[in-house]
Amino acid sequence: MNEPRVHRDPAFALLELYDAALPEVYGYLLARCGDRVVAEELTSETFLGAVRTCRKAGAGPVSVPWLIGVARHKLADHWRRRAREERGLRLVHDEQPETVDPWDAELDVLRAREVLASLGAHHQAALSLRYLDGLPVPEVAEHLGRTVHATEALLVRARAAFRRAYEEGEQ
Structure with missing residues (x-):
């Protein structure tokens, strides 16, 4: 048995x-x-x-x-x-992509976190995956379910939105 x-x-x-x-x-x-x-x-x-x-x-x-x-x-x-x-x-309202200088500005970490949290979810996701996790654009695109070109455009818009919000907070 x-x-x-x-x-x-x-x-x-x-x-x-x-x-x-x-x-x-x-x-x-x-x-x-x-x-x-x-x-x-x-x-x-x-x-x-x-x-x-x-x-x-x-x-x-x-x-x-x-x-x-x-x-x-x-x-x-x-x-x-x-x-x-x-x-x-x-x-x-989808902005037109603009030419943006490289992502090399020195940022106050706490202020940067506040600004990142104030952005839309799609911008938060793109910036976090690219710059906090250090993923290359093709992997960011895969995580977000977008094409590489759409992700690159999203990153341009997200950086511009981040920069605007960050600079508005300094004034």
Whole structure:
């Protein structure tokens, strides 16, 4: 008579990593969105999504960098949802791209975070993925579900909006 075999749930590997990973994931998200409630919600979504992924056949090993990658996707999803909601509430006036000097200005970090938080979700997403996470434009485009050319234009507009808002705050 064959005895039933009990297989260990692959999500237990995530449970073993949870205590060490939680502050890393939460800190990553809070630094990028600046809102504790949103960071908490996205952290929760990150771990729930990670559990679902761990349970799929052929799932790779679980690590903190892998969880940060999941968090990055959850944050991009959040910004996309927020951008859709903003578009639904108001007519978006799309500016003409302007020639912008390189992104090399020295910025006050706290002021820069305030300005970034004041921008629209699509601008926040593009600037955060490109400059905070250091992703190349093609990867930013992939995260945002846009073409590379559309992402480059979005980055030009986002930098211009950031610069305007930053300079208005200095006066």
